[in-house]
Amino acid sequence: MEWRRLGFIALIILILIGVVVMIGGGEIAPSVIVVSMIATTIAVATPLTLGALCGVYCERAGVVNIGIEGMMLASAFFGWFAAIYLNTILGMAPMPSLIMGVVAAILTGGLAGLLHAVLSVTYKVDQIIGGTVINILAIGVTGFLNRQLFFEKGSIFGGQVPHAPGVLPRIRIPLLADIPTVGRIFEQQPIAVSAIVLVLVTHFILFYTRWGLRTRSVGEHPRAADTVGINVARMRYANVIIGGLIAGLGGAYFTLESVPSFEPLMTNGRGFIALAAMIFGNWAPFGAWASALVFGAAQALQINLQFFREQIPSQWAFLQQAYIVGLVPYLLTMLILTGIIGKTTPPAADGVPYEK
Amino acid sequence: MTNDQMTYEMGLALQTKGITKHFPGVLADDHVGFDLREGEIHALLGENGAGKTTLMNIIYGLYQADAGEIFLDGKPVNIRTSKDAIAHGIGMVHQHFMLIPVFTVAENIMLGSETVRGMVLDQHSVATRVRELSHQYGLDVDPDAYVRDLPVGIQQRVEIIKALYRQADILILDEPTAVLTPQEVRELFKVIRSLADQGKSIIFITHKLKEVFAVADRITVMRDGRVVGTTTPAETSEPALASMMVGREVLLRVEKGPASPGEEVLHVENLHVFDDRGAETVRGASFFVRVGEVLGIAGVQGNGQTELVEALTGLRQAHSGQVVMLERDVTGKPPRPIIETGMAHIPEDRRRYGLVLPFPVTDNLVLCTYYLPPFARHGIFDHQAIDENGRQLVHEFDVRTPSPYLPASKLSGGNQQKVIVARELSRPIKLLIANQPTRGLDVGSIEYIHKVIVRMRDAGCGVLLVSAELDEIMALSDRIAVVYKGQIMDTLPADQVTKEQLGLLMAGITTQATEV
Amino acid sequence: MSTSVEKTAPETTFKVLEKLRPATNAVLVPLLAVFTALVIGALVITAVGGDPIAAYKGLFEGAFGSAKALSETTVWATPYIFAGLAVALAFKGGLFNIGAEGQLALGAVAAAWVGYALPDVLGVTLPAVVHIPLAVGAGMLAGAIWGAIPGWLKARMGGHEVINTIMMNYIALNMTSFLLNGPMKDPSPLNVVARTPNIAEGARIPPIFPGFRLHWGFILALVVAGVVWWVLQKTTLGFEIRTAGANPNAGRYAGVNVPRTIVVTMMLSGILAGLAGTIEVTALNYRHELGFSVGYGFDAIAIALLGKTHPLGVVLASLLWGAMRNGATRMQFLTQIPVDVISVIQALILLFVAADAIIRWIYHIRAREERVVLTRGWGG
Numbered sequence A: 001m002e003w004r005r006l007g008f009i010a011l012i013i014l015i016l017i018g019v020v021v022m023i024g025g026g027e028i029a030p031s032v033i034v035v036s037m038i039a040t041t042i043a044v045a046t047p048l049t050l051g052a053l054c055g056v057y058c059e060r061a062g063v064v065n066i067g068i069e070g071m072m073l074a075s076a077f078f079g080w081f082a083a084i085y086l087n088t089i090l091g092m093a094p095m096p097s098l099i100m101g102v103v104a105a106i107l108t109g110g111l112a113g114l115l116h117a118v119l120s121v122t123y124k125v126d127q128i129i130g131g132t133v134i135n136i137l138a139i140g141v142t143g144f145l146n147r148q149l150f151f152e153k154g155s156i157f158g159g160q161v162p163h164a165p166g167v168l169p170r171i172r173i174p175l176l177a178d179i180p181t182v183g184r185i186f187e188q189q190p191i192a193v194s195a196i197v198l199v200l201v202t203h204f205i206l207f208y209t210r211w212g213l214r215t216r217s218v219g220e221h222p223r224a225a226d227t228v229g230i231n232v233a234r235m236r237y238a239n240v241i242i243g244g245l246i247a248g249l250g251g252a253y254f255t256l257e258s259v260p261s262f263e264p265l266m267t268n269g270r271g272f273i274a275l276a277a278m279i280f281g282n283w284a285p286f287g288a289w290a291s292a293l294v295f296g297a298a299q300a301l302q303i304n305l306q307f308f309r310e311q312i313p314s315q316w317a318f319l320q321q322a323y324i325v326g327l328v329p330y331l332l333t334m335l336i337l338t339g340i341i342g343k344t345t346p347p348a349a350d351g352v353p354y355e356k
Numbered sequence B: 001m002t003n004d005q006m007t008y009e010m011g012l013a014l015q016t017k018g019i020t021k022h023f024p025g026v027l028a029d030d031h032v033g034f035d036l037r038e039g040e041i042h043a044l045l046g047e048n049g050a051g052k053t054t055l056m057n058i059i060y061g062l063y064q065a066d067a068g069e070i071f072l073d074g075k076p077v078n079i080r081t082s083k084d085a086i087a088h089g090i091g092m093v094h095q096h097f098m099l100i101p102v103f104t105v106a107e108n109i110m111l112g113s114e115t116v117r118g119m120v121l122d123q124h125s126v127a128t129r130v131r132e133l134s135h136q137y138g139l140d141v142d143p144d145a146y147v148r149d150l151p152v153g154i155q156q157r158v159e160i161i162k163a164l165y166r167q168a169d170i171l172i173l174d175e176p177t178a179v180l181t182p183q184e185v186r187e188l189f190k191v192i193r194s195l196a197d198q199g200k201s202i203i204f205i206t207h208k209l210k211e212v213f214a215v216a217d218r219i220t221v222m223r224d225g226r227v228v229g230t231t232t233p234a235e236t237s238e239p240a241l242a243s244m245m246v247g248r249e250v251l252l253r254v255e256k257g258p259a260s261p262g263e264e265v266l267h268v269e270n271l272h273v274f275d276d277r278g279a280e281t282v283r284g285a286s287f288f289v290r291v292g293e294v295l296g297i298a299g300v301q302g303n304g305q306t307e308l309v310e311a312l313t314g315l316r317q318a319h320s321g322q323v324v325m326l327e328r329d330v331t332g333k334p335p336r337p338i339i340e341t342g343m344a345h346i347p348e349d350r351r352r353y354g355l356v357l358p359f360p361v362t363d364n365l366v367l368c369t370y371y372l373p374p375f376a377r378h379g380i381f382d383h384q385a386i387d388e389n390g391r392q393l394v395h396e397f398d399v400r401t402p403s404p405y406l407p408a409s410k411l412s413g414g415n416q417q418k419v420i421v422a423r424e425l426s427r428p429i430k431l432l433i434a435n436q437p438t439r440g441l442d443v444g445s446i447e448y449i450h451k452v453i454v455r456m457r458d459a460g461c462g463v464l465l466v467s468a469e470l471d472e473i474m475a476l477s478d479r480i481a482v483v484y485k486g487q488i489m490d491t492l493p494a495d496q497v498t499k500e501q502l503g504l505l506m507a508g509i510t511t512q513a514t515e516v
Numbered sequence C: 001m002s003t004s005v006e007k008t009a010p011e012t013t014f015k016v017l018e019k020l021r022p023a024t025n026a027v028l029v030p031l032l033a034v035f036t037a038l039v040i041g042a043l044v045i046t047a048v049g050g051d052p053i054a055a056y057k058g059l060f061e062g063a064f065g066s067a068k069a070l071s072e073t074t075v076w077a078t079p080y081i082f083a084g085l086a087v088a089l090a091f092k093g094g095l096f097n098i099g100a101e102g103q104l105a106l107g108a109v110a111a112a113w114v115g116y117a118l119p120d121v122l123g124v125t126l127p128a129v130v131h132i133p134l135a136v137g138a139g140m141l142a143g144a145i146w147g148a149i150p151g152w153l154k155a156r157m158g159g160h161e162v163i164n165t166i167m168m169n170y171i172a173l174n175m176t177s178f179l180l181n182g183p184m185k186d187p188s189p190l191n192v193v194a195r196t197p198n199i200a201e202g203a204r205i206p207p208i209f210p211g212f213r214l215h216w217g218f219i220l221a222l223v224v225a226g227v228v229w230w231v232l233q234k235t236t237l238g239f240e241i242r243t244a245g246a247n248p249n250a251g252r253y254a255g256v257n258v259p260r261t262i263v264v265t266m267m268l269s270g271i272l273a274g275l276a277g278t279i280e281v282t283a284l285n286y287r288h289e290l291g292f293s294v295g296y297g298f299d300a301i302a303i304a305l306l307g308k309t310h311p312l313g314v315v316l317a318s319l320l321w322g323a324m325r326n327g328a329t330r331m332q333f334l335t336q337i338p339v340d341v342i343s344v345i346q347a348l349i350l351l352f353v354a355a356d357a358i359i360r361w362i363y364h365i366r367a368r369e370e371r372v373v374l375t376r377g378w379g380g
Helices: A003-024 A030-044 A046-060 A068-089 A094-122 A127-150 A182-186 A190-208 A210-220 A222-227 A232-258 A270-280 A285-307 A314-320 A327-337 B003-010 B052-059 B082-087 B105-110 B123-137 B152-165 B182-197 B209-215 B238-246 B305-312 B335-342 B350-354 B361-365 B383-396 B413-425 B443-458 B470-476 B499-506 C009-047 C052-064 C067-092 C100-116 C118-122 C128-157 C161-181 C216-234 C236-246 C248-253 C258-285 C296-306 C311-335 C340-354 C356-363
Strands: B012-023 B026-037 B041-045 B067-072 B075-077 B090-093 B170-174 B201-206 B218-223 B226-231 B264-274 B280-290 B294-298 B320-325 B343-346 B431-435 B462-467 B479-484 B487-493
Touching: A003 A030, A003 A285, A030 A046, A030 A182, A030 A190, A030 A285, A046 A068, A046 A094, A046 A190, A046 A210, A046 A232, A046 A270, A046 A285, A068 A094, A068 A127, A068 A232, A068 A270, A094 A127, A094 A232, A127 C296, A127 C340, A190 A210, A190 A232, A190 A285, A210 A222, A210 A232, A222 A232, A270 A285, A270 A327, A270 C161, A285 A327, A327 C161, B012 B052, B012 B201, B026 B041, B026 B052, B026 B067, B026 B201, B026 B218, B026 B226, B041 B052, B041 B182, B041 B209, B052 B170, B052 B201, B082 B090, B090 B152, B105 B123, B105 B152, B123 B152, B123 B182, B152 B170, B152 B182, B182 B201, B182 B209, B182 B499, B201 B209, B209 B238, B218 B238, B226 B238, B238 B443, B264 B305, B264 B462, B280 B294, B280 B305, B280 B462, B294 B443, B294 B470, B294 B499, B305 B431, B305 B462, B320 B335, B335 B343, B343 B413, B350 B413, B350 C248, B361 B383, B361 B413, B383 B413, B413 B443, B431 B443, B443 B462, B443 B470, B462 B470, B470 B499, B479 B499, B487 B499, C009 C052, C009 C296, C009 C311, C009 C340, C009 C356, C052 C067, C052 C311, C067 C100, C067 C216, C067 C236, C067 C258, C067 C296, C067 C311, C100 C118, C100 C128, C100 C161, C100 C258, C100 C296, C118 C128, C128 C161, C128 C258, C216 C236, C216 C258, C216 C311, C236 C248, C236 C258, C248 C258, C258 C296, C296 C311, C296 C340, C311 C340, C340 C356
Parallel strands: B041 B201, B041 B218, B090 B170, B170 B201, B280 B487, B294 B462, B294 B479, B343 B431, B431 B462
Antiparallel strands: B012 B026, B012 B067, B067 B075, B218 B226, B264 B280, B264 B320, B479 B487
């Protein structure tokens, strides 16, 4: 990654952590705050990382996917529904219900990916429109089913939202989690850990394997790939579906790892921020992850500032306003997209349907 | 099968019978029968749109024929995808390279036939094999270089090695000389000869008559999707081939009187222009054009011509230098003021820059002047005036279209170019900049455009002609400037220069000729 | 120029046909898309245990069954028309304005502020002749600014308008939440929700017929639709917008200032979206409340696509959308089918319109000619 972008990322993260330390440092030891910020950052960056990885798979193969938001929303809902259904109606124990919920979320994402692939590759619909369709569909369907299944008197849950089986428990990474103070960073929930593992795996696949070479060829110059016998449509389908599966895992984070409930529109733009992370990360897994961490840090800032509300000095009172601090991720995204901090290059055939 | 037929057909590496292919609205190939003998270099000659590339794409599995058969070594084969073609030992080097710029040479070559160690790509063994092939066939390339950094001639070698890497016995080359200097063309022909001598069978597609005499063993001419005839260089001549290609008598030379140059209409001084990637592609170009003459800028594509023309027409900001057009300094100005000075521009990419394809022909004909009376007053259109103008110009310039209200996308390449020409020449101009004006056109349209250029020259315009087709430059120009790597190597009077001289200049080798 | 060339009869016919043929084709596919989506909607209704015929009857009744119903349908349709025009205009310019929602919200906020706060600030009561234009103008200005910003970012810095407009939506949402919960909140002790005080009498656009909510804003919307059509087809500005959308390279070549056109297009689009919010405040609710505008942005996209980005199509599609939203309440009242099923149907309509190949395949309609590819990835 270019120094300018890397430097920007490091700088912003330092600033964000620094602000919280300055404000809360009186009450709680700075080292504890720093560790807490880092741990939170890694956790909340999870859906952004996964969303960005979804984008990487799709766009490296040449398919623009702005439907990541909708994919995650739909997966969040169906994963949560599956977990509650298994737990409440079928009487499954909490942990297996949650795990099956994750599976359901992943499959939902895969299905959404399949839909996007069908629209983009077979029907050659404009990919931005196709992604928007997925977003709208997700909002409509999850809104409808949420009302229908959980709030209607005649529904299976009897009109009351049942008690959710909780969230996925934290995993302690052996050895690393035992380090004093800093160890907290290595106690993360499973989806957060999976996200990091997937970054490594994706990097390897994309740049060291046959699959990765072919995927990239299809995104750069599909006709060239076609002439050496690569099935462009098949590669694109596969990659978009894989992307969907990963977005599904990202959706699972919201309702099965973060908070044990579903709110309509709860993804709140993070699917789009994930896209910005992908762009800023130059369509590469590590770059996307680093960018996601920046946004994660902005969100961690928001969370921690709420926690330290009382400590905020009066001249900084505007920071108390959740709405103002909440602007940071969005403003950051726009700033990054101007390319001032560094221009990145998408795959050459990104967004262009392939016609023989 | 009789004994005679069997013996005849055994020497055939490839044979097609009755290949027919329809595209919406056009019959690209009509019962084409073609054969290729082992170890021969067979030229497939025809003008743009004759059906040559379509036929080869069918043989290579990129398209499926509607009817007909393909035989390899006498046995019928079914080629459904490129993979099948490759498996049968057919390799193709396309006119527009099928290389991925951000990959290395090795990655491009192994794509689709990758060698792996476990799960990981094995770049090392690929590089070794590439070096072997380089050596064996005299095609020197560096496996670890990135394709985007390689000059076009080297990229072509990569394409050829790509085919040889997959053990191709039959090699199809589609218009391989379009991007080469005359010297590079000779090099290529040597390589092809060497390949043929080593047992490869080669099909060589071209629309350039002169080339087939230099390299082909046999020549097949196609026209309008049909095979017109097969012959050998010894049994034919240029005029004979030309009329086979076009179906009538073809004037191979442009009728042109001597030039009578007047005052300067364009003066370019020490122009420096950078491309989108930040590379300096025009490095201190200086030249001038006068009323009543044609200045031809010769050079292989990619030596800065595109950026030069963009800088002259306002589509790109020059970094430094000066452009004076009709006594006005237009350096760095946007297109509109430059157009209003009296310049017309026939762009190199007509679909991308010259036309708005979804718009009707009438709208395209006022694309540069729509905001002026009589077409618009105070920002509001007079559609009657626009329609009237459209009908007028379509008639005057003989644009073949069922209606001027059809979208421009429906017109053939030649007619689209005519629309552009009609538009550009229907306003008062003193300078015509024509960039690759006949690329991809049929012979009739090429003749027409050439006539128009000479007519404009004689009607009081200065013409700047930029073309990669050396024959066109030599036929139309009064003076010729050769550009190489962004610099004008030399400017010579057209009647005193030979193709050889130009070829050397195009390759960057200066001579001692005096500048005009 | 030489003597004028006579218009031949075949050519005239061509001109008429060339304009008609796309028209019939254009109407057929969207109609079938709506029909198919309704069919699937019926299946969904059956799946949750309802009676689709009764549901659709209720829907129709609620939308068209009485004068009041018709009035309500047009009331619902009005903001859709404005927002749909905003997105359609942007599409014509090759731009994807997903920010209609944010532009709408800020237009409403600005209009509301002028409506209730300006008289206090100035110390006078403003007559309607002054106050209404001021309020509407403020809303248009807010929309213009909110649209011009992503337009400028795209024109000057190449920032893709898709993500930028979406971010602007969230920013606008945050801003309005802040304002409506804070400085602009109705201070009356009876009020507990996040909303502004009512706007002054002088700032209110009256209803057309007493007793019905149908207001002059609807007429304004129709007029504006006509204006948009006229600008696009009959003016040089419209030509430049369409050229920048169809082929920006050729536009540049021809001397069109493409970056400026992009900003102007987004600004105009923002004005139209801002009008959607403005009219809701000044003609319907007489105040601005948090949460009213959620979803308009996406609806606008669906409407613009369903209406094939043609102003007339947008008006018709908006009426359809308004009818569905309006009729849904009656449908729920009569049959207990929740209104949310409309969202699903609308999403399906959008799906079929976007992927019209699916509709064409189901009903064996021959393919149309050019498909305009709107966007080309992030490179721009």
